[in-house]
Amino acid sequence: xxxxxxxxxxxxxxxxxxxxxxxxxxxxxxxxxxxxxxxxxxxxxxxxxxxxxxxxxxxxxxxxxxxxxxxxxxxxxxxxxxxxxxxxxxxxxxxxxxxxxxxxxxxxxxxxxxxxxxxxxxxxxxxxxxxxxxxxxxxxxxxxxxxxxxxxxxxxxxxxxxxxxxxxxxxxxxxxxxxxxxxxxxxxxxxxxxxxxxxxxxxxxxxxxxxxxxxxxxxxxxxxxxxxxxxxxxxxxxxxxxxxxxxxxxxxxxxxxxxxxxxxxxxxxxxxxxxxxxxxxxxxxxxxxxxxxxxxxxxxxxxxxxxxxxxxxxxxxxxxxxxxxxxxxxxxxxxxxxxxxxxxxxxxxxxxxxxxxxxxxxxxxxxxxxxxxxxxxxxxxxxxxxxxxxxxxxxxxxxxxxxxxxxxxxxxxxxxxxxxxxxxxxxxxxxxxxxxxxxxxxxxxxxxxxxxxxxxxxxxxxxxxxxxxxxxxxxxxxxxxxxx
Amino acid sequence: xxxxxxxxxxxxxxxxxxxxxxxxxxxxxxxxxxxxxxxxxxxxxxxxxxxxxxxxxxxxxxxxxxxxxxxxxxxxxxxxxxxxxxxxxxxxxxxxxxxxxxxxxxxxxxxxxxxxxxxxxxxxxxxxxxxxxxxxxxxxxxxxxxxxxxxxxxxxxxxxxxxxxxxxxxxxxxxxxxxxxxxxxxxxxxxxxxxxxxxxxxxxxxxxxxxxxxxxxxxxxxxxxxxxxxxxxxxxxxxxxxxxxxxxxxxxxxxxxxxxxxxxxxxxxxxxxxxxxxxxxxx
Numbered sequence: 001x002x003x004x005x006x007x008x009x010x011x012x013x014x015x016x017x018x019x020x021x022x023x024x025x026x027x028x029x030x031x032x033x034x035x036x037x038x039x040x041x042x043x044x045x046x047x048x049x050x051x052x053x054x055x056x057x058x059x060x061x062x063x064x065x066x067x068x069x070x071x072x073x074x075x076x077x078x079x080x081x082x083x084x085x086x087x088x089x090x091x092x093x094x095x096x097x098x099x100x101x102x103x104x105x106x107x108x109x110x111x112x113x114x115x116x117x118x119x120x121x122x123x124x125x126x127x128x129x130x131x132x133x134x135x136x137x138x139x140x141x142x143x144x145x146x147x148x149x150x151x152x153x154x155x156x157x158x159x160x161x162x163x164x165x166x167x168x169x170x171x172x173x174x175x176x177x178x179x180x181x182x183x184x185x186x187x188x189x190x191x192x193x194x195x196x197x198x199x200x201x202x203x204x205x206x207x208x209x210x211x212x213x214x215x216x217x218x219x220x221x222x223x224x225x226x227x228x229x230x231x232x233x234x235x236x237x238x239x240x241x242x243x244x245x246x247x248x249x250x251x252x253x254x255x256x257x258x259x260x261x262x263x264x265x266x267x268x269x270x271x272x273x274x275x276x277x278x279x280x281x282x283x284x285x286x287x288x289x290x291x292x293x294x295x296x297x298x299x300x301x302x303x304x305x306x307x308x309x310x311x312x313x314x315x316x317x318x319x320x321x322x323x324x325x326x327x328x329x330x331x332x333x334x335x336x337x338x339x340x341x342x343x344x345x346x347x348x349x350x351x352x353x354x355x356x357x358x359x360x361x362x363x364x365x366x367x368x369x370x371x372x373x374x375x376x377x378x379x380x381x382x383x384x385x386x387x388x389x390x391x392x393x394x395x396x397x398x399x400x401x402x403x404x405x406x407x408x409x410x411x412x413x414x415x416x417x418x419x420x421x422x423x424x425x426x427x428x429x430x431x432x433x434x435x436x437x438x439x440x441x442x443x444x445x446x447x448x449x450x451x452x453x454x455x456x457x458x459x460x461x462x463x464x465x466x467x468x469x470x471x472x473x474x475x476x477x478x479x480x481x482x483x484x
Numbered sequence: 485x486x487x488x489x490x491x492x493x494x495x496x497x498x499x500x501x502x503x504x505x506x507x508x509x510x511x512x513x514x515x516x517x518x519x520x521x522x523x524x525x526x527x528x529x530x531x532x533x534x535x536x537x538x539x540x541x542x543x544x545x546x547x548x549x550x551x552x553x554x555x556x557x558x559x560x561x562x563x564x565x566x567x568x569x570x571x572x573x574x575x576x577x578x579x580x581x582x583x584x585x586x587x588x589x590x591x592x593x594x595x596x597x598x599x600x601x602x603x604x605x606x607x608x609x610x611x612x613x614x615x616x617x618x619x620x621x622x623x624x625x626x627x628x629x630x631x632x633x634x635x636x637x638x639x640x641x642x643x644x645x646x647x648x649x650x651x652x653x654x655x656x657x658x659x660x661x662x663x664x665x666x667x668x669x670x671x672x673x674x675x676x677x678x679x680x681x682x683x684x685x686x687x688x689x690x691x692x693x694x695x696x697x698x699x700x701x702x703x704x705x706x707x708x709x710x711x712x713x714x715x716x717x718x719x720x721x722x723x724x725x726x727x728x729x730x731x732x733x734x735x736x737x738x739x740x741x742x743x744x745x746x747x748x749x750x751x752x753x754x755x756x757x758x759x760x761x762x763x764x765x766x767x
Contacts, residue, residue, distance in 0.1 A: 018501055026512060033516045045545060045742050049758060052552045059559060134643035135680075143643035146767035147567040147609075150643070200726075213726045229726050240723035242578055245732045256720065256732070258766055480564075 054178070058483060061170070062182045065107065066481035067257065068095040069166050069184045074260075077118050077188075077475045080268040081205070081275040088115050092166065104174035110181070113164035118190050120473040122285040122352065127159035127190055129468045131461075145187050145478035149261055153476055155226050156195035156464035161188035161475075181484045189478075192471035193269050193440075194403070194422040197221075197459050200229040200445035201270040207427055209267065210445030212238035220450060222458035229445055230259065230266045261476050269474045270442070273405070274426055278472065282379045282405070283309060286354035293332030293349060298322065305329040308350035312339055312362040343378065345369035345400050351470065354379040360388020360408070368398025368417060375401040375421075375466045382408035389428070394419060394435065401439065401466040420463045422471065425449065439463035532660045532667075532701060539667050539699040540741070547698040547741035554672045554696035555738070555759050558638075561649040561674060565640035568763045569612045570734040571627075572636035573715025577613045578722060585714070587627035589637040591652050595622065596675050596682035597645045609644070611731035611765055612717070632656075634668070636715040636736065638763070642677070649674045649695075653713065653738060657704065664704035668713065668739035672696040698741055706746030711756050713739045733762035 072091035075084045084091060089112050096107060120126045132153050134143040140160055142150045168182040193199075198221065202209030211232045221227060232238045233246050233253050248254065255263060272278055289308040297304060301322035308331045315327050316336040328336070333347035339361050343353065346369035353376065355364060360382060382390040389410040394417055402421040406429050413433030420438045425431065427444035431453040438460040443449055530541035540547050562568055572588030575581070600619045609615050616623055628635065634655035640648045649672060656667040673694045674685040685695045714737060720730040740757035 022505055022508070025509075029512065030516065041545060045548060048549060048552050049742075052555060052758070055556055056559065059563060063563070135646070141643075143566060143646065144564065145566070147641075147644075148766045150566065213723060213728070216725050227726050229728075233720065238721070240721040240728065242719045242721060244718040245720060258764060 058178075058180070061101075061107075062184075062481040062483050064099070065096075065168055065182050066184045066479040068092060068099070069186055070260070070477045070479040071095060073115060073164075073186055073188070073477050073479075074264065074475065077115055078264055078268055079118070079193075079272050079472060079474050080264075081271050081277065088112050088166075102172075105170065105172045105178075107168050107170050107182070110167040110169050112166045115164065116161045116188065118161065118188075118473060118475045120190070121470045122281045126469060126473060127161065129157035129159045129190075129192065129465075131157050132160070132189070142187075142189075144480065146258075148258055149476055149478040152196070152261055152265060153189050153191055155197075156192065156461060157468050158192070158195065158476075159190040159473070161190055163187050182481055183484060184479050184481045187478045187480075189476045190473045191265075191476050192464065192468045192473055193265070193273070193442075194467045194471040195226075195440075195464055196228050196265065197225040197440060198227040198457050199266055199270075199440075199442040200227075200448060201442055202230060202267045202445055203271055203274070203427065204267050205271050206274075207444070208446050210448075213240065214445055214448030214450055216450055217454065219454075219456055222456060224459045225457055226459065228262065228266050230255070230262055231445070264476065265474050269472065273424070273472050274407075279379070279381060282352055282377065283354050283356070283381065286350065286352040286379065289350040289352060291329070291331050291350045293334070294329050295322075307331075308334075308352060309354045309356065310334060310336070310341065311356040311358075313356070313358050339363060341365070342367060345398050345402060346371055346373065348373075348376050348400075350376065352377045352379065354381060355390075357382040357390045358384055360384030360390065363391040363393075365393045365395060366398075366404075368394070368396040368419060369400035370397055371399070373400040375403070375470055377403045377405070377470055379405045380407060380409055381405075384408065389430075394433075401463050403467060403470055420460065422463075422467055431455075439467065532665070534656065534658055534660065534667055534701075537669065537699055539669075539701040542700040542702050542739075543742045543744050544700055545742065547700050550696065550698040551670070551738075551741050551759065554670060554698060557674060557696055558649070558651055558672050561640040561651075562761070562763060565642060565648060565767065566644075567609075567615075567641045567766050568734075569615050569639040569641060569765065570636055570715050570717065570736060570763060571612060571616065571623075571639075572631055573717060573734070573736075574633065575717045575719070576616075577611075577717075578719050580613070585631045585633040585635065587629065587631050588635045588652070588654075589623065589626045589639075589650075590628055591654065591671070593626045593637065593650060594673070596647050598622065598639075598641065598647065599645070608727060610727075611719075611729045612734070613731065614729050634712060634714040634739070638736065646677050646682070647675060648677060655713065655739075660701070665701050666704050666707040667699065667701040669699045670697060670738055700739060700741045702745055706744065709745050709755060709757070711737055711760070713737045713757060731765045733764045736761045736763055 072088055072095060075091050076088060089109060092109050101107060130139050132139060132142050135141045142153055164186045166184045170180045170182060172178045200210060200214055213229045213231050233241050235241045235243050286309040287307040291308045294306050295304045295317060306329055310328045317327050317330050318324060332349035333344045335342045340363045342365045344367045364380060380390055389408050392406060392409045392411045394413045397417050398419045404421060405424045407426040408428045411431040413435040416434040418436045422440035425443040427447055431449045434454045436456045438458050441457050529544060531538050572586050574584040576584060576586035598619050599622050609618055632655045636653050638651040642648055652671045654669045658665055671694045675682040676685050684693050686693055687695055716735045718732040720732045722729050737757050738759035740759055743755050743757055745755050
């Protein structure tokens, strides 16, 4: 038996097999590198895209936090019947807690400035108002605070309450490189409600908002008159609206948030001024006025009524029968005859005159002042409801700026007078007769008097400036955020 | 007979083969590494010249990087603006120009202020259309005729008058290298007003204006998008009685350098640009 032999391998075949192995190896390497190159390119594109998407999402995130700050400030300081007494930190924290952030992301309030007061007459002395400018160092320019904000702030003298800063820390457990600090600057301005020339207001809490803007006869708005009305977005309600962006959620209309300041002006401020808090504030101020027309104390009249509040349910002061209490005080510029009062604007001395008509029996004639004078407020408060309206008649031109709050009144103008001032109609007040008005005019948009009331409104910076110390003020807030 | 090959060497390499292979492997690795690096750094990418500017064939990673840089700056300009005006596109006014394409501003527009708006009532300018009317004397000579649906001009404005950036998108069609092509040009020019006067912001790479740009092209049959580049204006309302020409956000779609726009009819997902915005006119 032959021993097994090793089959000889030809040297060339062995070399070929080695070279083939190297070739396969190189081919594999090249293929791997091409795949890696392709992967790297796609990865780079993906990472660049993701980085941009992250940048965009954080822009949205910081703007959302700015919105939280704005709403928290308004919750405390808005000119509205109900405001929160919480500190700003609590309001911000409450809103932050209701937010949902991406997994691993948390945002916390790090520091917060204390909010300033928004004082206005009659509760406190308002901050001095000056005409804002877009680009100015003093007063501070309003450019950059948003065009819808500035369009309201720039209409007349306003008080700059300052800039307040709120910082937030953003941390991400999944991406520590995306830990940021968000800084929100809140710019607060206190704007007299009378700065907007014409407001057709809504009362979303105690009434309604106009479903569509009232019709306006030709000639109602003079040149340069600013107007404000906020209505339904539903084209079925308001034919001026388009379906483009109308998307009611669960049957509820959603006002685009960019118009938030307009809602403060045209809705919430009017809920406030027709609410008891403000009305009682004016009544109390009138009652405590040191009116120089009040009768003096005497032996027969030891405790005469004081102030500038006249109540139709009480008798007028009777000089022939002093000391017959209770009775109304005598008021400078106010004369009475039965249930009729005449107010001579040129003779008024008090800042606030209030007339209360709880039975709907009064009649008031307002004689204008041709000679100007200090501004004042005339409040006619009719709480009689359906019992009757107070008859109010304007006679003669008036160049003494005054704020007229007329509740449940039937207002008439004779002789097409020219009147300077602010005319506030409550939802039940009606009017007739022609008037040329310089200053502010507001009425309930859902009960417009314009169809029967030929008023011609004109913008008057002079009147706005004169009324600014006495007018209710609206807190306007602009927030901008930056990421560090 | 002595075997020629011992069992220990069967299937392996000699020492010289191993050393040679190692050297060859090292050289190959170095060449591939250098080559792949060069591929990204100096990749040869099809380009054409049109109107004196160079356009890269999409998808183009280089232009995508430029696009990300442009859109980052553009987003910041929008974020800091009081109002954003979009000229061009569809439905610039629901009744007066319902179909478009509306006129954009010429690429020669380089004004830094809106003259008429400076003294105008801000209540009168609630839309790009109103701004175009208010500033008609200034802008009329810049309004383009025969605009392409993809063309638009975006101005970011502070106050009523300070233009902080001008962004242009243009779409051209041309026959290049015997091929029908579609070219997209996006240019962003920022103005720095921090000194009180407008200073054009230069490109950090080129050191010249415009601040950022990218230019790409496709063959014409690939220029099909599920959402074509361009601007579409949306409106809340128009109310001439109460001066409420209220424009809502405008949907603006920029060309995307890293999207091959041409749609495969069999594809389940259509190509869309990732540079899509809803820009509110008013903040």
